Amino acid sequence: MNVIIIEDEKPAARRLSRLLSEQDIEVATMLHSVEESITWFRENNHPDLIFLDIQLSDGLSFEIFDAVEVKSAIIFTTAYDEYALQAFKLNSIDYLLKPIDDEELETAVKKYRNFKPENQRISIDFNDIKNLLVNPLEREFKKRFTVKVGQHLKIINADEVECFYSENKGTYAATSDGRNYLLDTTLEQLEEELSPQKFFRVSRKFFVNIDHINDIISYTNSRLQIKLKRYTEQEIIVSRERVNNFKLWLE
Template identity: 40%
Template structure:
């Protein structure tokens, strides 16, 4: 029996992948479907290692590489990704298999066949080189948006990206707070904004917040290894960096 772990932040996609795997490999056991970096780190540090991991690259609170930086993973990994063909070639060159979304049954079958012949030796080196390539692809292929047209009553308000202090989602509504204190409802999800904004200037602090570097005034140590971010203008809701994302936040703040 093959024990398989799935890391996928979209529940329907995770369940679909699970059903495909079980059709092709009935003897496989799906141990769990994890939706975030935080969940994945907790699971991998508290359970016996799986035989195989299927992992999406981009997760809601970071990337799969954040998981692998904080845990020891020696089993083969099959990535599921929506990256373009240039990035896909990078996967091939690094001898780590991939599945391009939307996942097809025939492609999954080929990946599982390849898994049967995969050795865990040298996986760490492959992961490190793959991470470097994927991160560079995410940045180099990304067109950041500097200007936004924000609907307000019967108008469209032009706003530059540097005018935003932070973005927040609450009750399904995304708000953008400007450095002068004004607040506008944004007709985009945080995931969409994260892809549009310059990653040197903005950080996905949590599932609820994206913060601009220029808005950060203080950083406090918080319970359970977390950080509390104090911003200007002030947010009524606390902006917390999870213990697992603290190293990434520090690196972003100090090096970008």
């Protein structure tokens, strides 16, 4: 199998290459920008499979296909939430949300091997995806939640929530008045419902609201610690594999 990686974050590209090598897949090359990729595709035989990041340092990776007809299957690697990916009308194989999980990667590769068409051609409506990524506010995200307090239902505005977190198999909203409310949902469901402009999943346990971040502190093992304005019950640590995307989100 002839594989290449297009990813602007070199540590992420190296990690993906290492994960693939554990599946006995050798990466032919790693490309890091739109311009570099266009040049490479014009001068080399196209691979069987591309691991493709959506956002590169010099633009969206879809611009590659505006310049060159690429005849390869694609597995997208992206930090965008699943909502954006619903727009894919494609002949690609799969997508992987960052940080990439080794088991999910193995499943995606198996899917490619089982699918592998004789004549691979990209049939992706890139305009749909680009419109979503450039104009993400067009989507309506959840603005309020209802929680049960005794015999009453209380309405909580999403803007009031400093963080969402999981604990003892429950999902909670910690609000700016210092209270914690049990929600009838999961963090995975919230990932599809929360505005990515406001909320970021910093770890498997926490979503934080950018408007309620009071301080960000360097932490051990290249991680970051987040201090919120009111919530202090647990340490909120940005996991190491999410730090780069968290910094991009802050900007």
